[in-house]
Amino acid sequence: MADEELDVKGLTCPGPLVETRKKLKRMEVGATLLIRGDHAPSKKEVPETLAELGHEVISVTEDAGAWEVVVKKKV
Amino acid sequence: MTMTKLTIIMFSGALDKALAAFVLASGAAASGWDVTVFFTFWGINVVRAENKKALQRKDTMSSMFGAMMPKGADNLPLSNMHMLGLGTSMMKRRMKEKNVKSLHDMILDAKELDAKLLVCDMSMDIMGLQKEEFIDEVDDIVGVGTYLKEAKDAEVNLFI
Numbered sequence: 001m002a003d004e005e006l007d008v009k010g011l012t013c014p015g016p017l018v019e020t021r022k023k024l025k026r027m028e029v030g031a032t033l034l035i036r037g038d039h040a041p042s043k044k045e046v047p048e049t050l051a052e053l054g055h056e057v058i059s060v061t062e063d064a065g066a067w068e069v070v071v072k073k074k075v
Numbered sequence: 076m077t078m079t080k081l082t083i084i085m086f087s088g089a090l091d092k093a094l095a096a097f098v099l100a101s102g103a104a105a106s107g108w109d110v111t112v113f114f115t116f117w118g119i120n121v122v123r124a125e126n127k128k129a130l131q132r133k134d135t136m137s138s139m140f141g142a143m144m145p146k147g148a149d150n151l152p153l154s155n156m157h158m159l160g161l162g163t164s165m166m167k168r169r170m171k172e173k174n175v176k177s178l179h180d181m182i183l184d185a186k187e188l189d190a191k192l193l194v195c196d197m198s199m200d201i202m203g204l205q206k207e208e209f210i211d212e213v214d215d216i217v218g219v220g221t222y223l224k225e226a227k228d229a230e231v232n233l234f235i
Binding site: 010011012013014015017018020021022025049052053 | 098101102104105106107173174175176184187188
């Protein structure tokens with residue numbers, strides 16, 4: 001169970017990435033965030049970018065086009 | 076962690092080009108990049124405020140420029156298919172349907188993620204605008220030297 005959740009369903013580029021980063025900025029280090037989306041390229045791009053920023057990507061799952069990413073804020 | 080840096084020279088005052096610039100700017104800022112957008116020539120209208128008045132009296136030419144140029148992000152024309160505004164309003168409707176953020180919102184997103192917005196001092200003079208006529212999100216009015224200093228340290232520099 002993640003500490004916080006963010007729904008970016010329906011949002012297109014660069015919405016999911018931008019909203020995720022805005023949300024993470026407001027969270028404490030160590031907290032976890034569950035992101036739910038359905039923008040196809042973001043399923044790959046959001047976790048990639050989060051990892052590059054130094055956060056820990058805990059899981060990426062997909063079901064019929066809808067995806068969920070869980071990340072732990074590290075920096 | 077060393078940050079990758081992006082600078083964009085926003086030369087165009089067209090909605091489509093400004094959208095492309097701010098998808099990149101907000102996307103890069105969201106990816107943790109250091110982002111600077113330098114607004115020059117027609118591009119300064121992208122950050123013109125819709126309802127702000129100049130503090131000093133303007134000469135005739137400046138007033139004419141002011142009246143003819145678009146007032147801010149919500150009033151820019153498309154570079155193609157503007158069709159007296161019909162094409163542009165169709166594009167905006169389509170963007171809303173497709174859940175694409177407005178240009179105004181993208182500018183706010185980029186700022187919230189620490190992008191820097193700089194307006195070219197020389198363009199401001201030519202176009203007869205005054206610093207009070209820009210949106211509050213503008214960080215500074217600067218010369219080319221400031222832009223060059225930013226660009227020198229950047230891995231990616233774009234002219235749009």
